[in-house]
Amino acid sequence: MTQLSFPTTEQRLGLYPVVDSVEWIERLLKAGVRTIQLRIKDLPEQAVESDIAHAIALGRHYQARLFINDYWQLAIKHRAYGVHLGQEDLDIADLQAISNAQLRLGLSTHDDAEMDRALSYRPSYIALGHIFPTQTKVMPSEPQGIIDLKRQVARIPDYSTVAIGGISIDRVPAVLECGVGSIAVVSAITQAPDWLAATDTLLQLIENRRANDA
Numbered sequence: 001m002t003q004l005s006f007p008t009t010e011q012r013l014g015l016y017p018v019v020d021s022v023e024w025i026e027r028l029l030k031a032g033v034r035t036i037q038l039r040i041k042d043l044p045e046q047a048v049e050s051d052i053a054h055a056i057a058l059g060r061h062y063q064a065r066l067f068i069n070d071y072w073q074l075a076i077k078h079r080a081y082g083v084h085l086g087q088e089d090l091d092i093a094d095l096q097a098i099s100n101a102q103l104r105l106g107l108s109t110h111d112d113a114e115m116d117r118a119l120s121y122r123p124s125y126i127a128l129g130h131i132f133p134t135q136t137k138v139m140p141s142e143p144q145g146i147i148d149l150k151r152q153v154a155r156i157p158d159y160s161t162v163a164i165g166g167i168s169i170d171r172v173p174a175v176l177e178c179g180v181g182s183i184a185v186v187s188a189i190t191q192a193p194d195w196l197a198a199t200d201t202l203l204q205l206i207e208n209r210r211a212n213d214a
């Protein structure tokens with residue numbers, strides 16, 4: 001087997017919205033977001049291919065870092081910037097194919113053992129979480145919390161890291177204090193009464209820049 005190797009990505013990926021439609025991808029790219037994930041769950045490949053292809057084309061147009069969740073074959077086929085996989089996905093995905101295609105790889109971790117496993121693949125980034133309780137995904141484990149996040153980020157100071165799970169705007173300063181390079185959010189944007197205002201505030205807090213008026 002050839003050695004697995006994945007391209008690096010920025011150590012600080014900044015604000016990282018995770019969304020479930022091309023409409024959200026387009027409006028957030030227009031607003032100035034530059035790291036983003038399309039996360040469509042549990043549909044057959046043929047039902048999602050055109051949305052995935054469209055999202056990847058938009059990512060390219062806006063020169064953004066567009067990650068595809070789960071659907072790694074389609075991400076390879078349409079040449080996405082990167083793929084995000086969880087621990088269960090690792091059991092079935094062909095990492096060699098992702099490496100051969102030179103897509104960036106992001107991996108989820110929930111504890112030290114999962115981080116050790118993830119590090120053995122030398123991915124482009126490591127996601128940590130869920131940090132706080134979340135309504136967006138049913139989680140089998142307890143939230144990690146801030147103290148564990150800080151300890152785990154300190155374990156891998158040279159890695160690109162992403163915190164996810166229950167991160168509301170008011171929790172962002174405490175999460176940034178942990179030294180993490182990126183904050184992934186779903187509901188802080190998609191459930192906000194004013195998504196553009198929320199995106200603007202998150203960009204200011206995390207990247208020290210303003211959103212474009214959409």
Ligand SMILES: Cc1ncc(COP(=O)(O)OP(=O)(O)O)c(N)n1
Nearest residue numbers: 069084085086087108127162164184
């Ligand atoms: C940035 C980021 N972190 C974690 C996840 C969760 O991935 P996974 O554990 O595979 O769960 P699903 O998202 O597939 O339900 C993520 N998508 N993005």
Ligand SMILES: Cc1ncsc1CCOP(=O)(O)O
Nearest residue numbers: 130134136165166185186187
């Ligand atoms: C996909 C995912 N993986 C771990 S937590 C989570 C959902 C995060 O959503 P929210 O930001 O709304 O808590």
Ligand SMILES: [Mg+2]
Nearest residue numbers: 070085086089
């Ligand atoms: Mg997954």
